[in-house]
Amino acid sequence: MITYDASRREFTATAAKSAQYDEKAIVPGGGPVEVTRCFVFTYIHRTGQAWTSQISERHDDVCRPGTDIGGMVSLALTRISNMHAEDLSRAGVQKALNPTGRRSYDVKSVVGKGETVTVFVLVSSAEGAVDQCYRFTRPAGDDGQGSAAVPASSC
Numbered sequence: 001m002i003t004y005d006a007s008r009r010e011f012t013a014t015a016a017k018s019a020q021y022d023e024k025a026i027v028p029g030g031g032p033v034e035v036t037r038c039f040v041f042t043y044i045h046r047t048g049q050a051w052t053s054q055i056s057e058r059h060d061d062v063c064r065p066g067t068d069i070g071g072m073v074s075l076a077l078t079r080i081s082n083m084h085a086e087d088l089s090r091a092g093v094q095k096a097l098n099p100t101g102r103r104s105y106d107v108k109s110v111v112g113k114g115e116t117v118t119v120f121v122l123v124s125s126a127e128g129a130v131d132q133c134y135r136f137t138r139p140a141g142d143d144g145q146g147s148a149a150v151p152a153s154s155c
Contacts, residue, residue: 001066001132002151013041016063038063065125069132072123073149076105080119080136081144088117088140097121104128108155115140120155 001014018036040062042054079096080088087096090110097105104124111118119136133155138147 001069001130004153009045009047011043013043014058014063014066015039015041016060016067036060065127065130066132068125068127069123069130072103072105073134076121076123076134077136077147077149081138081147083144085117085140085142088112088119088138093119093121106155108133112140120152122155 003012004010005012016036016038018034020032020034022032038058038060040056040058042056043051044053045051076097080093083092083096087093088110090107093110094105094107097103097107104126106122106124108120108122109118110120117138117140119138121134121136122131123134124131133152134149135152136147136149138144
């Protein structure tokens with residue numbers, strides 16, 4: 001999740017980071033262990049000063065909405081990449097992303113320009129507590145290889 005506080009000129013990014021550690025096997029079945037931690041990265045730009053940053057570790061609950069959204073964005077990217085070109089409309093993408101009405105995708109726009117289709121989607125976390133706008137781009141034809149998703153400041 002990335003947020004911006006204009007009054008403080010501050011960007012905040014919340015992310016869960018994982019690392020694998022090799023654990024010496026004392027008991028049979030031992031081996032690599034994955035450890036995940038939640039970090040908050042804050043970047044501040046004060047007038048007349050260089051960017052400053054802070055990193056702090058937080059409870060896993062702080063990262064859960066962003067992790068939910070990350071999984072939903074991966075699923076959305078796969079679905080948008082696999083769509084037929086003729087279905088790349090606002091209604092078509094909305095149906096592809098949310099066929100049962102249980103997921104929190106709100107397709108804001110679908111624009112085809114040249115060889116690229118751009119889709120803006122507001123993705124909500126499972127609890128609906130956090131929203132993040134994403135820009136999905138893909139080739140205009142039926143071959144969705146090369147599709148991408150990036151967070152966007154607005155939809």
